[in-house]
Amino acid sequence: MMASYDKEVIRDLIDGKLPWQTTKSIMSQYKDDDRFFKYIDILQDQVKFNDQILLPIGEHLYIVARNSEPQGERVVKCGCGHEFGHYTNNWKLNAVINVRNEEEEIAEIYPGRHSYDPDWMEIREFICPGCATLLEVEAAAPGYPIVFDFLPYLETFYRDWLGRELPPEIGRS
Numbered sequence: 001m002m003a004s005y006d007k008e009v010i011r012d013l014i015d016g017k018l019p020w021q022t023t024k025s026i027m028s029q030y031k032d033d034d035r036f037f038k039y040i041d042i043l044q045d046q047v048k049f050n051d052q053i054l055l056p057i058g059e060h061l062y063i064v065a066r067n068s069e070p071q072g073e074r075v076v077k078c079g080c081g082h083e084f085g086h087y088t089n090n091w092k093l094n095a096v097i098n099v100r101n102e103e104e105e106i107a108e109i110y111p112g113r114h115s116y117d118p119d120w121m122e123i124r125e126f127i128c129p130g131c132a133t134l135l136e137v138e139a140a141a142p143g144y145p146i147v148f149d150f151l152p153y154l155e156t157f158y159r160d161w162l163g164r165e166l167p168p169e170i171g172r173s
Contacts, residue, residue: 004032004034005026005032005035005038007038007041007042009026010035010038010039010042011042013026014039014042033163036162037162039056040053040056043056043062046079047062047077047079047081048079048080048081049064049077049081050067051064051065051066051067051068051075051077052064052065052067054074054154054158054166055152055154055157057076057149057150057152058135058136059135060078060079060080060128060133060135061076061077061078061079061084061091061135061136062076062077062078062079063075063076063087063152063154064076064077065167065169070170071170072167072168072169072170073086073169073170074086074087074154074169075087076091078128078130078131078133078135079131079133080128080130080131080133081130082128082129082130082131087151087152087154088151090146090148092126092136092146092147092148093146094129095126095127095128095129095135096126096127096128096129096132097124097125097126097127097146098124098125098127099122099123099124099125100122100123100124100125101118101122101123101142102118103115103118106118106123109123118142119142120141120142121139121140121141121142122139122140122141122142123137123138123139124137124138124139124140124146125137126138136149154166
């Protein structure tokens, strides 16, 4: 028999407030059909905007359907409301980027023998310009292009996995 959890239990799961055995049990069982939508409702309560969250793509990043003009456009937003542009473009290009490629900067997070050679690798920190939240970190060879991590097929995810249709995006085909 599939367990169905109310929104408060899912909220406690997200917030890390449940004992490990309960968490493990919830994660190991089949998911109730509306779990994703309960999760989205909880996230929607936590963000500082009213645009509909379609898919979380990071701890503080969401693909949303805009309520303002152009209404229905799908964009990436931080939880603070800062908009990074259309979700099919790499949001990182519109973030504040701190590159750690000097020994002193590297030593701040990787001191002593834990350090690495800046000729071989750099750490890129992607920060929201609206609230200064660190959104993502990537390690790459110097000169390597900024990685575009994730481009979901939203319509397919909603239709084939969630059993719902997404409203069409206005102004896009």
